[in-house]
Amino acid sequence: MKNNGNGVTRRESLKIIGGAAGLMTMGLPINLGAQEPIRLGTLCPLTGAGGPYGPQMQQAIAAVVKELNDAGGIWGHPVQLFNEDSQTNPEAAVRAVHKLIDVNKVIAVMGTWASAVTMAVAPICFNNRVVEFSVSGADAISDLKDDDYIWRTQPNTFLQGEFHAKFALQKGWKRIAYMAVQTPYAKSFGDTYKKVAEAGGAKILEYLIYEADKPSYRSELTKVLATKPEHIMLMGYTPDSIAIFKELYKMGYKGGIQGPSFAINQKLVDGVGAEVAEGAYSLDPASDLQSPAFKNLTRLLGAQDVNSYAAQTYDHINLVTLSLAEGKVNTGTGIRDNLRKVANPPGTEVSGFMEGYKLIKEGKKINYQGASGACDFDDKGDILSRPFSFSQVKGGKLVVIGGIKG
Amino acid sequence: MAEYYFQYIVNGIISGGILALPAIAFSLLYGILRFANFAIGTYLTAGAFIAYAANVTLGLPIYAAFLVTMVVSGFLGVGVDQLAFRPMRKRRPLTLAIVSIAVSFILENMARFIWGNEHKSYNIPVLRGMEWGGIRIGKEQILILFIALAFMILIQALLRFTRMGKAMRAVADNAMLASVKGIDSEQVILRTSYIGAALAGTAGMMVGIDTTIDPLMGFKFVLSIFASAILGGIGSATTAVGGAFFVGLAEEVSMIWLPATYKSAIGFGMIVLVLLFRPQGLFGRNR
Numbered sequence: 001m002k003n004n005g006n007g008v009t010r011r012e013s014l015k016i017i018g019g020a021a022g023l024m025t026m027g028l029p030i031n032l033g034a035q036e037p038i039r040l041g042t043l044c045p046l047t048g049a050g051g052p053y054g055p056q057m058q059q060a061i062a063a064v065v066k067e068l069n070d071a072g073g074i075w076g077h078p079v080q081l082f083n084e085d086s087q088t089n090p091e092a093a094v095r096a097v098h099k100l101i102d103v104n105k106v107i108a109v110m111g112t113w114a115s116a117v118t119m120a121v122a123p124i125c126f127n128n129r130v131v132e133f134s135v136s137g138a139d140a141i142s143d144l145k146d147d148d149y150i151w152r153t154q155p156n157t158f159l160q161g162e163f164h165a166k167f168a169l170q171k172g173w174k175r176i177a178y179m180a181v182q183t184p185y186a187k188s189f190g191d192t193y194k195k196v197a198e199a200g201g202a203k204i205l206e207y208l209i210y211e212a213d214k215p216s217y218r219s220e221l222t223k224v225l226a227t228k229p230e231h232i233m234l235m236g237y238t239p240d241s242i243a244i245f246k247e248l249y250k251m252g253y254k255g256g257i258q259g260p261s262f263a264i265n266q267k268l269v270d271g272v273g274a275e276v277a278e279g280a281y282s283l284d285p286a287s288d289l290q291s292p293a294f295k296n297l298t299r300l301l302g303a304q305d306v307n308s309y310a311a312q313t314y315d316h317i318n319l320v321t322l323s324l325a326e327g328k329v330n331t332g333t334g335i336r337d338n339l340r341k342v343a344n345p346p347g348t349e350v351s352g353f354m355e356g357y358k359l360i361k362e363g364k365k366i367n368y369q370g371a372s373g374a375c376d377f378d379d380k381g382d383i384l385s386r387p388f389s390f391s392q393v394k395g396g397k398l399v400v401i402g403g404i405k406g
Numbered sequence: 407m408a409e410y411y412f413q414y415i416v417n418g419i420i421s422g423g424i425l426a427l428p429a430i431a432f433s434l435l436y437g438i439l440r441f442a443n444f445a446i447g448t449y450l451t452a453g454a455f456i457a458y459a460a461n462v463t464l465g466l467p468i469y470a471a472f473l474v475t476m477v478v479s480g481f482l483g484v485g486v487d488q489l490a491f492r493p494m495r496k497r498r499p500l501t502l503a504i505v506s507i508a509v510s511f512i513l514e515n516m517a518r519f520i521w522g523n524e525h526k527s528y529n530i531p532v533l534r535g536m537e538w539g540g541i542r543i544g545k546e547q548i549l550i551l552f553i554a555l556a557f558m559i560l561i562q563a564l565l566r567f568t569r570m571g572k573a574m575r576a577v578a579d580n581a582m583l584a585s586v587k588g589i590d591s592e593q594v595i596l597r598t599s600y601i602g603a604a605l606a607g608t609a610g611m612m613v614g615i616d617t618t619i620d621p622l623m624g625f626k627f628v629l630s631i632f633a634s635a636i637l638g639g640i641g642s643a644t645t646a647v648g649g650a651f652f653v654g655l656a657e658e659v660s661m662i663w664l665p666a667t668y669k670s671a672i673g674f675g676m677i678v679l680v681l682l683f684r685p686q687g688l689f690g691r692n693r
Contacts, residue, residue, distance in 0.1 A: 210666040215626045218417040219661035226410045242525050243617045250535040250544035271525035
């Protein structure tokens with residue numbers, strides 16, 4: 001086959017460019033006279049470590065947007081959604097957020113999951129006056145000099161440590177060992193846990209922070225078991241928790257284990273086997289399952305099995321759209337300035353955009369009550385309370401056994 | 407507290423037993439091929455997954471899976487050598503070390519592609535351990551120590567008393583002289599690759615029995631394996647065993663005084679100290 005070098009002749013390439021230009025003008029919605037759309041972005045972890053949660057997080061946002069667009073938008077403005085994948089990777093997330101802000105001109109970014117991702121995109125958002133909503137837990141997020149543009153619906157580690165300790169006290173455990181994998185929150189969580197547990201009459205016998213990714217934890221556990229604890233608070237990740245569970249079983253430990261749901265989950269139970277995992281407690285910043293908002297979310301998604309991060313992103317989109325409606329604005333700064341007005345008391349409690357928008361149009365004050373909890377924010381953009389649910393491994397399955405309402 | 411000191415020593419012996427086989431494998435391979443084979447950790451992973459395929463996917467009993475693992479891991483080592491290392495045979499050691507890193511990435515991701523990222527276990531029950539006077543040890547761990555010891559003796563016998571072992575030692579000692587004497591060095595490389603990968607694969611299965619199976623499991627050992635081999639006097643399979651137990655004991659016993667977050671520093675620290683003050687290794691002779 002003969003070819004003059006680059007495969008495409010000049011005439012052909014002109015045709016392609018012309019055709020493409022034609023297609024572009026046909027494909028673009030020409031909103032002559034129509035209202036300017038409200039541009040919002042999602043940056044959920046569709047792949048990577050957050051992959052099990054990301055798709056549903058994005059669906060929850062899309063479902064709320066579809067419902068409100070079908071009903072005519074916000075003060076006549078349709079909402080246009082731009083979705084990117086954070087890949088649970090700060091580097092990829094930074095590229096994606098630049099695209100959302102620079103190209104798509106979004107005024108809010110919702111659904112960042114990993115703390116590292118949230119920390120990486122936060123400065124880009126607040127420097128561009130774009131509001132950012134995350135489900136991340138790290139304390140460093142509270143302390144960002146973010147000019148109030150960064151918000152989150154996940155409890156910080158102080159709140160989590162307090163709930164874990166209250167649970168142990170409720171169970172009546174007195175001799176507790178604390179073990180945590182080396183993370184930015186191992187110490188802040190542990191210190192709160194220790195303070196609350198010891199104030200309640202329990203004793204923290206050992207306070208051990210260990211390295212992730214070690215082949216075995218025999219000697220770490222030798223140290224812990226030497227103090228003869230009746231209960232272990234294990235703040236790990238799933239891989240090291242699996243190794244520790246097996247090792248504890250072999251070492252004849254018969255006391256209790258409690259941990260966060262991102263470590264003690266079905267993957268762990270499947271990894272160590274039902275017998276080894278039996279009786280372990282998994283604590284989870286839960287969704288408010290009985291709330292009207294959560295019921296509305298399950299209706300929108302057509303699914304009962306909604307993960308706690310999707311409940312949070314449902315709250316993100318409702319808070320964003322209600323703030324826009326309240327302030328009759330179309331900017332990130334406008335969202336920021338109106339958010340506490342629609343989220344915090346006083347006001348009539350509402351569970352979603354449609355309900356709240358009706359009241360706003362009547363000139364009433366509203367107080368959004370979300371699917372993940374009350375969604376009341378302090379001056380750092382952190383939530384003030386959160387329901388927790390307690391599960392226990394019984395016969396190889398995690399069974400919900402109770403909770404604390406936030 | 408004294409009983410716990412013994413417990414740390416027992417823990418160290420178990421860790422040393424697990425490290426010993428890959429440390430021997432690493433030293434054997436280094437002795438013949440003269441480069442640091444980073445893929446040694448991935449051979450562990452591969453062995454664990456081969457055993458998983460045999461035990462869980464094919465439903466073979468665990469001892470049959472053990473034999474399958476030894477045989478198949480060895481062939482994997484030969485395959486890797488022929489595909490990746492043979493075309494690079496005459497290159498510098500650093501080039502080969504980098505190739506071995508590439509090999510480990512490829513194998514690791516193949517495991518991830520086939521079996522996924524979840525942590526897996528063999529189809530055997532986890533047994534409660536035994537306790538004598540406050541010293542706890544798992545039944546699996548006793549078995550692991552026993553298997554490791556058996557292999558160490560076998561390898562020693564092979565190197566000392568068989569023609570093949572003598573050829574291997576000859577090539578390790580002086581490849582040029584060996585080839586002048588008519589030893590086919592490619593043959594020796596093939597056999598060493600087989601034995602090395604089979605040993606590491608077996609160790610991987612033992613780790614899988616002791617803890618859990620996942621694509622990154624072998625990588626966690628690489629630093630400790632290197633430390634063992636260097637301490638033993640790199641290139642010598644016999645003394646690598648001593649290095650392995652030394653590293654295992656040091657890593658576990660140090661937990662009495664050091665915070666657990668410094669565990670990785672032990673291996674690094676020992677490599678640095680030995681290279682500075684006794685580069686021929688703790689148990690090695692001056693060459």
